[in-house]
Amino acid sequence: MNAYLYIIPSDCWDTIKANLNMDIQDGISKSVSDAPPSHYIFKIQLFSLLTKHSVEKYESREFDAVGYKWKLVLHPNGNKSRNVKEHISLYLALAGTSSLRPGWEIHATFRLCLLDQNRDHYLMVEDATGTGKRFHGMKLEWGFDKFISLKDFNGESNGYLVDDTCVFGAEVFVCKEKNITQGECLSMMKDSIINKHVWKIENFSKLDAERYESKPFNAGNQKWKIQFYPKGKGSGQGNYLSLYLALADPTTLPPGLKIFAEMTLRLLDQLQAKHYTGKANLWFSAANPDHGWQRFVSLAYFTNPSTGHLVRDICIVEAEVTILGVANALS
Incomplete structure (x- = not known):
């Protein structure tokens, strides 16, 4: 389907409404047009069965208009979430937003x-102000709670429901589009789960690489x-054992994603269960994918047989990770 961009200057809107002989009530304009809607037609056969089968909401397939994807959202007996009764509720919703850049905003x-x-001919229903609605990540849907009363819709003389068949439609006109100031959404976690991993490292005395994972x-x-x-890292090199927690593949993180985690790293005492522990709450991201301690424990203490951390040249490292919150780019 071809899509066209219509730009209507605000100072022309009153003239347009007058020429269309609009009926304006409660901020809603109603007019009549002989031309079918230019972007989408939505036909329903056996409309009465929606009520019989308790269909409270129906979303149309996506359609293209003015470079974006949209869909119609129909509540055949009124939008119950907004306490609408004795009316049909009809809305336009923006779809396919995953392909839009962060911070997008569309006025239509x-x-x-x-x-x-x-x-x-068609009954045309629109907002009376003509200023448009702002579609964005936190408001994807606009429309009319009381698109038409069920009394008028079912009235035989009105011709809206004939042989239990009706036809809805939509036209979309984009006024402007822009990228708003970028932001983020922080979602803190309730009742977070502790995730544990145990790693057994053998032949410690023969380890000759700088780092093992x-x-x-x-x-x-x-x-x-x-x-x-x-053999340590940074300020701990040569005299300390260094221990870190890291994201396994930070390059796969979505832009702007940050993870707030409680991390606990332990060297297990294999003799008396007096484990050597480090604990911290830290933010992880693609820019900061790892956190830990350069001087986690001195090599002198770690290799002392009485501490139980190195037994038969084997040490055991344990990590506990609890996700406390996640921050994403606001879309």
Whole structure:
């Protein structure tokens, strides 16, 4: 389907409404047009069965208009969530938003339509102000709670419902579009789950690489790994063992995603269960994918047989990860 961009100057709107002989009540304009809606037609056969089968809401398939995807949302007996009774509720919803850039915002005017099958013309319903509605990530749907009363809709002389068949439609006109100031949404987690991973490291005395990593493990919706520096890192190099928690593949994170996690890293005492523990609440992201301690424990203490951390040249590292919150780019 071809899509066209209509731009209507605000100072022309009153003239247009007058020429269309609009009826304006309660902020809603109603007019009549012989031309069918230019962007979408939605025909329903056996409309009465929607009520019989308790269909409270129906969403049409997506359609293209002025470069975006939309759909119609119909409540055949009124939008119950808004306490609408004895009316049909009809809305225009923006769809396919995952392809839009973060911070998108679209201002659009639109007309929702209903065919009078007796006279072969359309009832056009729109906002009386003509200023348009602002579609964005937190408001994807606009329309009319009381699009038409069920009394008028069912009235035989009106021609809206003939042989239990009706036809709705939509026209969309984009006034302007822009990218708003970018932001983020922080979602804190309630009743977070503790995720535990145990890593057994053998032949410690023979480890000669700077860093070793555990197998990836799951915590929240991400994969993590433990990083183990047997000869230390940074300020701990040579005299300390360094231990870190890291995102397994930070390059796959969506832009702007940050993860607030409680992490606990332990060297297990294999003799007396007096484990050596580090704990912190920290933010992880693609820019900061790992956190830990360069001086987690001194090598002198770690290798002392009486501490139980190194037994038969084996040490055991344990990680506990609890996701406390997630921050995403506001879309």
